[in-house]
Amino acid sequence: MPSHEAKPPRAHARPGASQNEARQADKALMARVSQGDAQAFQQLVDASIDRVLSVARRMLGDDMEAEDVAQDVFLRLWRQAEHWEGGRAQVSTWLYRVTVNSCIDRMRARREETVDELPEVSSEATQHLTLEAEDLQDYMDAALQGLPERQRVALVLFHYENLSMSAVADTMDASVEAVESLLARGRRALKKSLKSQWKAFLPEMPE
Amino acid sequence: MTQDKETKKGLARLEEVLNTFGADPARWPVSERAALEALAGTQDQARRLIGEAQALERVMDTAPELKASNALKARIVAAAANDPVREARVVPITASPGRSGHSLRVRRAALMWPAAVLAASFAFGLYLGVSGVGGQVFEDAFQVAAINGAGGDAEAISWLEDDSGLDAEDLL
Numbered sequence: 477m478p479s480h481e482a483k484p485p486r487a488h489a490r491p492g493a494s495q496n497e498a499r500q501a502d503k504a505l506m507a508r509v510s511q512g513d514a515q516a517f518q519q520l521v522d523a524s525i526d527r528v529l530s531v532a533r534r535m536l537g538d539d540m541e542a543e544d545v546a547q548d549v550f551l552r553l554w555r556q557a558e559h560w561e562g563g564r565a566q567v568s569t570w571l572y573r574v575t576v577n578s579c580i581d582r583m584r585a586r587r588e589e590t591v592d593e594l595p596e597v598s599s600e601a602t603q604h605l606t607l608e609a610e611d612l613q614d615y616m617d618a619a620l621q622g623l624p625e626r627q628r629v630a631l632v633l634f635h636y637e638n639l640s641m642s643a644v645a646d647t648m649d650a651s652v653e654a655v656e657s658l659l660a661r662g663r664r665a666l667k668k669s670l671k672s673q674w675k676a677f678l679p680e681m682p683e
Numbered sequence: 684m685t686q687d688k689e690t691k692k693g694l695a696r697l698e699e700v701l702n703t704f705g706a707d708p709a710r711w712p713v714s715e716r717a718a719l720e721a722l723a724g725t726q727d728q729a730r731r732l733i734g735e736a737q738a739l740e741r742v743m744d745t746a747p748e749l750k751a752s753n754a755l756k757a758r759i760v761a762a763a764a765n766d767p768v769r770e771a772r773v774v775p776i777t778a779s780p781g782r783s784g785h786s787l788r789v790r791r792a793a794l795m796w797p798a799a800v801l802a803a804s805f806a807f808g809l810y811l812g813v814s815g816v817g818g819q820v821f822e823d824a825f826q827v828a829a830i831n832g833a834g835g836d837a838e839a840i841s842w843l844e845d846d847s848g849l850d851a852e853d854l855l
Contacts, residue, residue, distance in 0.1 A: 521759055525751040533749040542749055547759050554763040613745045620746055635705060635743060660702040670742050677738035
């Protein structure tokens, strides 16, 4: 079974190599994967699976479905390796994009299945959470699931994955302005829907 | 009067920045960071807004995060090793005589996989034995193989050329 862990502290800057170095490393690794190198594929899976899994889990709110997405994404990567163009994108950007799209496809399929039974969820609807949440994590999970899909994607990538604004825009194939708007609306919606939860964490203010 | 207007404008901008970029000043636009932090140094209202944004993020950071199990990694490696799409692309070339680049590649791949697959299968088998979810996992694996077998190379290539898969209407 997968294990849930608390979110680690966020770094202020993305660690590691420059973009160019990262692209070269990706290209070399993907070249090995395209040759059928099992160790290289295993290396890619080991290095990236937790990110893929966490994005999928936060997008879908379901552990097993997130695992299915992860398998689907890496299988696609395995198949794409022969066609990989190193100059176009980093593997991590490709993984985020395919993971997000795969989650959106699943969310839309779910919605089509339940459209006759349930009203469409909107950010306004999340103001009144009625679920029987056992703890804070359940409330947070439900509030995130209640956000419109594009707002959720933007928040997951910017806040939880700590991507830069331009990287989020690139992954979502949107403008930076559009992502900023999605983030602001998403955070405002969460602030409303989780008001009684975050108020408990307010620092003491002098009168 | 002018001072009040400026302060009001600054507070409105701070609220906008907090909603968009979050409570961590390191993520705020560099061009505005100093002015907004200075505002927080002098205005209670600014400190209150930042306190609220920090409190919200403490709640946000409780959202579950998954770590991959070894069983899942093994399942993925095994699925790739048995992938009929990659196999279909490579196998016919092995039948041809001679030592072309492709056939060498296939031979090399054939040498590389067994150890990894054996290890993956062993871990996967242990996982199935312990968890008892084998039926569902195998069903998923066959489903993926069947879908991709039907899609073939055209599907794979279209992913490469345009993998955004998003409609224009979804941008906002």
